[in-house]
Amino acid sequence: xxxxxxxxxxxxxxxxxxxxxxxxxxxxxxxxxxxxxxxxxxxxxxxxxxxxxxxxxxxxxxxxxxxxxxxxxxxxxxxxxxxxxxxxxxxxxxxxxxxxxxxxxxxxxxxxxxxxxxxxxxxxxxxxxxxxxxxxxxxxxxxxxxxxx
Numbered sequence: 001x002x003x004x005x006x007x008x009x010x011x012x013x014x015x016x017x018x019x020x021x022x023x024x025x026x027x028x029x030x031x032x033x034x035x036x037x038x039x040x041x042x043x044x045x046x047x048x049x050x051x052x053x054x055x056x057x058x059x060x061x062x063x064x065x066x067x068x069x070x071x072x073x074x075x076x077x078x079x080x081x082x083x084x085x086x087x088x089x090x091x092x093x094x095x096x097x098x099x100x101x102x103x104x105x106x107x108x109x110x111x112x113x114x115x116x117x118x119x120x121x122x123x124x125x126x127x128x129x130x131x132x133x134x135x136x137x138x139x140x141x142x143x144x145x146x147x148x149x
Contacts, residue, residue, distance in 0.1 A: 002026045005066055006035070010057050014039055017056055019049065023083035027071040035061075035071050038078040045077035080147040087137065090119040097146040100126065102139050113146065 003026045014021040019039040027033030039045060039053050054075040061067065084090050084098060093116050100112045112135070114128035124135045124143075 002066070009060065009064060009066060010037065013057055013060050014053055017053060019045075019053060022078045022089070023085050027067060027069075033071050035067065035073050037073070037075045038083060039075060040078055040082075050075040050077075081144045084143040084145065087119050087122070090116055090124055090137075090143075093145060094118065097148060098126070098143055099146055100124070100135060100143045101141045102135065103141040106139060 003024065006024055006026055007021065010024070011021045014037075019041045022038040022040050024038065025034070025036040027035050037053065037057065039049065041049070054073060057075075058073060061073070082089075084093060090098075095115060097113065097115050100114075102110045102112075104110070112126055112128055112133060114126035114133065116124070117127045117132060118125040119137075122137045124137060124140070126133045126135065
């Protein structure tokens with residue numbers, strides 16, 4: 001998968017600059033689109049941080065050329081509705097509300113919204129309507145925090 005290849009290629013480059021590659025959205029297979037990179041670090045992200053990372057990974061993408069066709073590169077902070085992908089991401093957000101979408105092809109419900117109750121051995125525990133729901137991280141297509149005000 002293109003996304004996995006890009007994560008493997010770009011995460012070390014982003015980390016070398018002192019940031020975490022939180023998530024990325026790869027362009028579609030049609031040969032054009034947008035590559036969105038979400039970065040973070042303690043203390044938050046500035047426009048200068050985004051520019052620094054953009055410059056670094058642009059060079060890597062030019063050399064490695066993993067994306068066929070034309071695309072636009074965007075680098076930004078993950079925002080209030082930050083994506084959640086790894087056990088570490090979910091662990092940092094214990095007690096917060098998240099929306100989770102499971103990959104297609106699984107029987108039953110695909111969308112959940114609930115409070116993150118725990119994460120262990122690749123299994124996310126969500127508190128949904130007073131019930132605990134266990135979801136394998138490998139079954140999750142996407143997950144995002146729900147901003148609470």
